[in-house]
Amino acid sequence: MATSMHAGMTPAPLHIAGERLMLDPAGLLAWPARQTLVVGDLHLEKGSAFARAGRFLPPYDTRETLSRLQLALRRWRPARLIALGDSFHDAEGSRRMAAEDAALLHRLLAGIEMLWVLGNHDPAPPAGLPGTAVEEYREGRLTFRHEARRGALAPAEISGHFHPKATMPTRCGGVTRPCFVADAWRVMLPAFGAYTGGLDAGDPAIAGLFPRGARLFLLGRDRLYSLPTGPVRARPAAAATGSAKDGAATDTGAG
Amino acid sequence: MRTLPEPFAGWFAARGWTPRPHQLALCRAAAAGESALLIAPTGGGKTLAGFLPSLIALADRPRRAGPGALHTLYVSPLKALAVDIARNLLAPVEALGLPIRIETRTGDTPQNRRARQKEDPPEILLTTPESLLLLLSQPEAATYFAGLGAVVVDEIHALAGSKRGDQLALALSRLATLAPAARRVGLSATVAHPEPLRAFLSPTGRAGDVRLIQVRGGAPPALSVVLPEGHLPWGGHMGLASAPEIYRRIEAARVTIVFVNTRAQAELVFQALWKLNDAVLPIALHHGSLTIEQRRKVEAAMAAGRLRGVVATASLDLGIDWGDVDQVIQVGAPKGVARLLQRVGRANHRMDEPSRAMLVPANRFEVVECAAALEAVRHEELDGDAPRPGGLDVLAQHILAMACHAPFRPDDLHAEVTRAAPYAGLSRRDFDDVLRFVEDGGYALRVYDRFRKLFRDAEGLVHVRDQRVARQLRMNLGTIVESPMVKVRLRGGPVLGEVEEWFVSTLEPGDNFMFAGQALRFEALDAMSAVVSRGGEGELRVPTYAGSRMPLSTWLAARVREILHEPRKWRLLPAPVQDWLRLQRRRSALPEKDGLLVETFPRGGRWFMVAYCFEGRLAHQTLGMLVTKRMERAGFAPLGYLATDYVLATWSAFEPEGIEALFEEDLLGEDLEEWMAESSMLRRTFRNIATIAGLIEKHHPGHEKRPRQMTMNADLIYDVLRKHEPDHILLRATRQEAAGGLTDVARIGLVLARARGRIRHMRLDRVSPLAVPALIEEGREWVAGGAEDALLAEAAALVEEVTGGDEIFAETLAEVTEGIRVRAGVVDTPRHRHGKERPRRARFVRSAPKSLNDA
Structure with missing residues (x-):
């Protein structure tokens, strides 16, 4: 696995459960020791899912997402790619892909071991694509799953699902970016798809998973910007009703 | 027609009224079957004039029943206005026992009444542009409007030139197809340029085809400027220093409307007045973010004479007449003359008595602006924007609505659309591209064919796919896009x-x-x-709303420049302001009427540059981005800038030199395109266009979407579309609207043209008197796009400085989790290390850009 930097892109190391992981400013996570690259919610074919419902979003999201993935794959040259679920916006997504886009995806995955973790949007393995589909996957001390599991972990978890984003205060107002959220047991990846928005990392659905506080890594053009968050404050009952699903719906619209 | 026919003449006489000349003139125009535009100040019996010809015609008409009975359609921008007019019209109709039913139809009309109105329409229907388009999208519209004799458009000056106006113009064009004999009547407040309004109303799009009836005169308004006692503020826009004076004026009058410029200001002024309200005067609050019920309650209390004052925003600019209002107070600068007169006209709705109004400037520049506005009113000069082309997003909505009504031929619809004045210049290419957008998105990559909303039959007629599409349209109709x-x-x-x-x-x-x-x-x-x-306590924050501040009008800006430059005109200004200007003349120079004054001076370790452009905040914002970009290239290391209505101020690490080069005219061509595409203004414009055109939905049948879910994807869509199909119709529409509609780009052009060869650069050793208000202004800006990352870097570096540079990543996490008992089996939780021996991880935390460190 290539560990050399692509011009201008500076990943940040993160140690979790004794493993050294690299957070990539493009929003991916690399595990150099296992030659593995991990990507969060791709939501491929979200555009065409909306088109089916009468909203003609530009049909270029799959192409855009894949070309961003292509850059990351060139940068890291991994032996294995793990997609953390919601890789397609819906179960029929893989069948709707334009021929060109499908060909590009096949090319990207050639010679790479592909692991599709299943998500709530794509509960079945994608049709006609290489790779293995799993509900969750455990290797060494790390468990890869779509949605973070509440409570104690054994020992560490890599997840997606929530599309975390955060706003960093600057002297000219807040700047909002997708972000990683991490503590000593978990890393939550930002969504990777071109049409995926975000849920604020302070939302109880996310913050509740990091009761002792966490560190946020906001995606920048060529590096990450780190911001600590405090432990979750006791919030009134009304706040807790904003469930995880509500939050995720922000990003996934018709889902 | 010299007099009114009976029984109307009798009814007028019984009330001691004589028909006004413009009321008779409208009757004559109607008798000749002509369309007419009536321009009259408030209180001129304008509304009755608009309806008289219809009442006369209907008095003699045998009562019809069923579809086709509708004779007169009234369209107003406000639902409340429609309801109020209905009430007022009932007086003569009931007194004279006329066989006329008058009903309203708005978004609030219950479903059963709508259904009944469809079967058995009233003679007179009062509605809004949105409800009209809904009616026109029904398959039955052709029979429903077949008997239409007249369309009355109220407050036409408030509709023309806006997207709602575009929508209405298209609807009127369709009405003309369904009922060619229907004449049109436009009712307008006094405007500077009636020609665009005539064209807007015209069935052909040509102004000459509409008779113009203008009522001049009325007593000129009595205006004065009120300054706070004691110190005249240097900055700020809220005008709270004048609260005691405002309160005294409310006490001394019967009913006062206190107009302010923003909703935040409304809250603050309202609060300030109640703090002083020892007499417990009934003073209420009215602005667009309060619930409808709340606003109606305030309006009803006002109408019933139970209020002594109401603090209001533009939410009360239009609307129901309250005869009892005897005083208007404008807090903060008026920003435009036409707007000021509209507000002043809310006091005293009798034409022969002057409206009384007071202007309360919040700071020194606003004093000059108020003086300029007063002078303009005295000379009866109004400002007004030139008409802009109709929005393509509105056209997209209209095309789909028309397809829901009945199959159409593109040629016919194109011809009909171009008869509406805002679309007279619409190219066939744009029309066809919008049509294709409605059909299947109109993308070069044609992958949505099987999802298309429209299809063409063998004869070239365009049909809507199914009722689901129609339902979706009807739920999302309208051109008002609100922030989430x-x-x-x-x-x-x-x-x-x-x-x-x-x-x-x-x-x-x-x-x-x-x-x-x-x-x-x-x-x-x-x-x-x-x-x-x-019962919140302590420091109270006040919600603000994006884009709520109106920029200074070009025309008023010119007058402000003239006053500043012309010491003879200073007699219009109070003594402290005169002193301020004299001091400026001594320390630096006065801004010239034609030319551009630029000052540079050091302060707090930075160099400031203040340019006195006077072209409004929006234009200055754009200019600020362009100029700072140039400064960056020139190596001055700009740190930030700020735009007010009057000046552009920048600050930089190094002294700016060669000022002329920073303001050269090619600034526009060179950088504008690039900047525009990245700017938040263009993104905002795109979001509105995408929403109106139907790309992003406000509502989806079956899913009641929360509004905050609406916005999120517009930026992502914009980025993807711009990269993969930059010439798509929606992006063309976005650029067209941003460049033409928001006029600020044109205004930058004005600044640069004025500056050419006429820049006066004053290099000072300290801040000048005129620059002080700018430097204490809130809301400083940083360059969008690339600068965001610089800001993030700066903020991250600060955080790091505070938390100690050595404890990043695992170390930090360990610290965060320190003290938590490590569970059995979790052996590898990193322990906190005191990082003295550890070097900084320079790869991650790089130092902030040089320019930022120099600050």
Whole structure:
């Protein structure tokens, strides 16, 4: 696995459960020791899912997402790619892909071991694509799953699902970016798809998973910007009703 | 027609009225079957004039029943106005026993009454542009409007030139196809340029085909400027220093409307007045973010004479006449003359008595602006924008609505659309591209064919696919796109109104803010609303709303420049302001009428540059981005800038030199395109266009979407579309609207043209008197796009500085989790290391850009 930097892109190391992981400013996570690259919610074919419902979003999201993935794959040259679920916006997504886009995806995955973790949007393995589909996957001390599991972990978890984003205060107002959220047991990846928005990392659905506080890594053009968050404050009952699903719906619209 | 026919003449006489000349003139135009535009000041019996010909015609007409009975359609921008007019019209109709039914149809009309109106329409129907388009999208529209004799468009000056106006113009064009004999009547307040309004009303799009009836005169308004006692503020826009004076004036009058410029200002002024309100005068609050019920309650109390004062925003600019208002107070600069007169006209609705109004400037520049506005009113000069082409997003909505009505031929629809004045110049290419967008998105990559909304039959007729498409359209109809809002609800109580979502996102439970005239404490955000309780204490925040401040009009800006430059005109200004200008003349120079004064001076380790452009905040914002970009290239290391209505101020690490080069005219061509594409203004424009055109939905059948879910994808869509199909019709529409509609780009052109060869650069050793208001202004800006990362870097570096540079990543995490007992089996939790021996991980935390460190 290539560990050399692509011009201008500076990943940040993160140690979790004794493993050294690299957070990539493009929003991916690399595990150099296992030659593995991990990507969060791709939501491929979200555009065409909306088109089916009468909203003609530009049909270029799959192409855009894949070309961003292509850059990351060139940068890291991994032996294995793990997609953390919601890789397609819906179960029929893989069948709707334009021929060109499908060909590009096949090319990207050639010679790479592909692991599709299943998500709530794509509960079945994608049709006609290489790779293995799993509900969750455990290797060494790390468990890869779509949605973070509440409570104690054994020992560490890599997840997606929530599309975390955060706003960093600057002297000219807040700047909002997708972000990683991490503590000593978990890393939550930002969504990777071109049409995926975000849920604020302070939302109880996310913050509740990091009761002792966490560190946020906001995606920048060529590096990450780190911001600590405090432990979750006791919030009134009304706040807790904003469930995880509500939050995720922000990003996934018709889902 | 010299007099009115009976029984109308008798009815007028019985009330001691004589028909006014313009009322008779409209009757004559109607008798000749001509369309007419009536321009008259408020209080001229304008509305009755618009309806008289219809009442006369209907008095003699045998009563019809069923579809086709509709004779007169009235369209107003306000639902409340339609309801009020209906009430007023009932007086003569009932007194004379005329066989006329008058009904309203708005978004509030219950379903059963709509159904009944469809079967058995009234003679006169009062509605809004949105409800009219809904009616026109029905398959039965052709028979429904077949008997139409007249269309009355009220407050036409407020509609023309806006997207709602575009929508209405297209609807009128369709009405002309369905009922070619129907004449049109436009009712307008006094405007500077009636020609665009005539064209807007015209069935052909040509002004000459509409008769113009103008009522001049009325008593000129009595205006004065009121300054706060004691110190005249240097900066600020709220005008709170004048609260005691405003309160005294309210006490001394019967009923006062206190107009302010923003909703935040309304809350603050309202609060300030109640602090002084020892006499417990009934003073209310009215602005667009309060609930409808709340606003109606205030309006009803006003109409019933139960209020002594109301603090209001533009939400009361239009609307129902209250005869009892005897005084208008404008707090903050008026920003435009036409707007000022509109507001002043809200006092005293009798034409022969002057309206009384007071202007309360909030700072020194606003004093000059108020003086300029007063002078303009005295000379009866109004400002007004040139008409802009109709929006392509509105056209997209219209095309789909027309397809829902009945199959059409593209040629016919194109011809009909171009008869509407805003679309007279619409190219066939744009029309066809919009049509294709409605059909299947109109993308070069044609992958949505099987999802298309429209299809063409063998004869070339365009049909809508199914009723689901029609239902979706009807749920999303309209051209008003609001920022995502969140309801504010008292715990266990009613909804108080709405604030913008971003404001709520900055609140922590326990934070206090001011809204709906009350101090509130934020408790929590539930699924639908922000839950609050009464009685917030301490520092109160006030919600602000994006884009709520109007920029200074070009025309008023020119007058301000003239006064500043012309010491003879200073007699119009109060003594402290005169002193201020004299000091400026001594220390630096006065801005010239034609030319550009630029000052540079060091302050606090930075170099400031202040350019006195006077072209409005929006134009200055854009100019600021362009100029700072050049400064960066020139190596001055600009750190930030700020735009007010009057000046552009920048600050940089190094002294700016060669000022002329910074303001050269090619600035526009060279950098504008690039900057524009990245700017938040263009993104905002795209979001509105994408929403109106139907790309992003406000509502989806079966899913009641929360508004905050609407916005999120517009930026992502914009980025993807710009990269993969930059010439798509929606992006063309976005650029067209941003360049033409918002006029600020044109205004930058004016600044640069004025500056050419006429820049006066004053290099000072300290801040000049005129620059002080700018430097204490809030709301400083940083260059968008690339600079965001610089800001992030700076902020991250600061955080790091505070938390200690050595404890990043695992170390930090360990510290965060220090003290937590490590569970059995979790052996590898990193322990906190005191990092003295550890070097900084320079690869991650790089130093901030040089320019930032120099600050």
